[in-house]
Amino acid sequence: MQTYARRLALVLAFTLLPLSGCKRTHQIIHHATSSEPDYTPQILADITPGHIDGMKYPDFTDIQAQVNNLYDMRDVDALWVKGGKPTAQADAMLQEFSNAMQRGLRPEDYDASRWDERVANLKSPEGAALFDVALTVNAIRYLNDLHEGRTNPAHFTFGVKGYNEKKIDAVTILNTQIIDASDVTAAVDAAEPQSLQYKALKKGLKQYLDLVPQDHSDPLPEMNPNAKSIAITAGYPALQSLQQKLTLLGDYSGDANATASSADLTEALKHFQHRHGLNEDGKLGSATIDALNTPLTARVTQIVDTMERWRWLNDDYQNAAIIVNLPEFELRAFEGTGNDHHEVFRMNVVDGKSDDDTHHTPVIADQMKYLVFRPYWNVPPSIARKEIIPHMQKQPGYLGAKNYETVDLKGNVVSPNIAAIDKGTQMVRQKAGTSNSLGLVKFMFPNPFNVYLHDTNEKALFTRTRRDYSHGCVRLQDPPKMANWLLRDNSKWDEDSIADAMNDGQDNKTVLLPKPIPVVVFYGTAWSDDGEMHFFRDMYGYDDDLEKTLNGGRPYPQKPMKAVTEKDA
Structure with missing residues (x-):
């Protein structure tokens, strides 16, 4: 009887060909010859409104066309259900949603706690269709979020070149690499940023997620910010708690069951201070105690926020030649590509003042094109x-x-x-001259903020631990080194000719670079350095701004929340 019904459906499909069109007829034939139930009417009913009740973010009109396209490619078949059960690939995606925090995303953004109920309702056509479409919507969101981030850097008035072109074809990836794949994880991995720092942060995230439930130490006694730092002695009342914290975080590597000496704990504390951008004196001051008392969940958030900003960068900037990390007050220069992308030098920098938001240095990804010796300011x-x-x-x-x-x-x-x-x-x-605020050379990557890298006549600032003193531009500790590296392939320039140009050359002399150099002025309050996690103060409140935006949920705002502010020096 069932075979007869399917044959009758085939006859009707061909009979209706002129009326329905080839595509729909193909769908009818496909469903008539398939052993699976035809969920087409229910699937279309769930897609058409662009809204599914019961999802955390029920409105999916922004990706409705993508959802439609994917189902059209598959004859409006169920993509994730076979034999009344989730496919292996569906189970893999549900596992991805549950473990989204391992990739720096929030599981509930992809309905992590709601799938058991949907699976329980798979026996009905309506339940199967809702499960299928909801999974498709969340899978597209998941891939998009992993690849380009959830938020638009323009909302924060940042200048990330190439962000608007940084799109992923989630439909094709799902159709060709996930729905029928034996290894769903590989396709998801490929959607993430491929920068070495992002991958290192991801490892650091797993480490700190594992540490969170292990932290049972008591907070250290707070200190008056104006009080003098104290040395670690046997009489310090919270010695045991201090040792527990330093041991858990890996700064102290001695026997956790034996009482450490004051000297050993002092060295461990210096290591902790080094990882947290603090004065490395081995003493307990208010800033050091605040950092020690910071919950590990807050450190997780710092890593996650930093990973989100990496997702904004396109391939030109994922492994940029020059990366300035503002909260760290550090510039790194790199050579090589891919896994051979390696650091060649680093130097201290001075950033924009943190106590005046008109002087905050923005996040920028752009191309350095020229430098100017003996510039005017x-x-x-x-x-x-x-x-x-x-x-x-x-x-x-x-x-x-x-x-x-x-x-x-x-x-x-x-x-x-x-x-x-x-x-x-x-x-x-x-x-121009030695008294000029820009010093004797500036390095230009034209951008709407008028921010650039430059020399300075205030050299003493580079010896300080905190270095936020500029009007918004980034001051370099060793500009001749930077100039020599940028011009290394130009036979007209070497250390001597650069020194001559800076000290005795023509005023405001522009020198074009042989080719544009990718520059990223970044904001990472978490950074992986030689396999260790480093953390820095959210001096501009950019992490705070990001968290507030993410907590607002979908749809995330796209327009700038404030006007571009011109910065200089």
């Missing part, structure tokens, strides 16, 4: 109004004393006029 109008004009009003001759001059909008030197400076029709610039 063209003072941004906002800084001229806020800082230069008040000095001019109080101190006649201030501009000359500080090596400034005024120019018109064509760059011609003119007599200073406060009203014109205030109006923006006259610009203030600092002459």
Whole structure:
């Protein structure tokens, strides 16, 4: 009887060909010859509204076209259900959702706690279709989130070039690499960023997720921020708790069951301070105790937030030649590609001030194209109004004393006029030389914020542990080293010629780089260095902003939350 019914369906399908079209007829024939139930009406009923009640984020109109396309490729068949049960691939995806935190995502964003109930309802056509479409929606979201991140960097007024082109074809991946695959994990792995730092952070995330349930130590007694740091002695009241924390985190490697000596704990504390961007004096001060008392769940969040920012970067920047990590006050230069991407040097940097949000250095991914020896400093109008004009009003001759001059909008030197400076029709610039705020060279990757790397005449700042003192640009500890490395393939330049250009050369001399160099000005409060996790203060509150946005849920905002602020020096 069943065979007869299927043959009758085939006859009807061919009879209706002129009315229904080839595609629908093919679907009818396919379902008529399949041993599986035809869930097509129920699947279409779930897709059409672009909304499924019972999902954490029920509205999927933003990816509705992708969901439609995937089912069209598969004759509107159930993708994840066979014989009234989830396929092996469905089980693998459900496991991915449950373990999403291992990849820095939130399991509940993919309905992790809701799948058991859906599986229990698979026996009905409506239940099977709902399970299938809900899994497809969450799988597309999961792949998209892993590849490009959940949030748009433009929302935070960051300048990440190439983000809008950083798309993944989740439909093709599901159709060709997951729905029938023997190894779902491999396809999901490939959707993630391939940078070495991202992979290292992922390992660090697993380490800290494992540590969270093991932390049973008591918090250390807090200290007054103005009190002097104290040395570790046998009389310190929280010695046992301190040893437990340092042992758990791997900074102390001695016998966990024996009382450590003060000297050993001091060395362990120095190691902890090194990993947390603190003054490495081996003493207990308020900043060190705050870092020791920070919950490990907060460290997990730091790693997760940093991984999210890596997802914003396209292939040109995943393993960039120059990476500045702002919370670490560190620049790293790299050579090589892929797994051969290796660090060649690093140096301290000075970032924008953290106590004034108009001077916060933004996250930027762009191409360095040229450098300028003995640059002028063209003072941004906002800084001229806020800082230069008040000095001019109080101190006649201030501009000359500080090596400034005024120019018109064509760059011609003119007599200073406060009203014109205030109006923006006259610009203030600092002459080239050793007293110039930009020092003797700047490195340019044009961007809307007017942020760049440069030398400085305030060298003492590089010896400090915290180095947030600029108006927003990034100051380098060793600019000649950077210039020599960037121009290493240009036979006209070497250490001596670079030194001559900086000290005695032509003012404001532009030198083009042989080819653009990818630069990432990054914000990672977590960083993996030689296999160890390092953590830094959220000095600009960028992690806070990201968490608030993620906690707001889908759909995530796309528009900038504030205007671009020009920064300089």
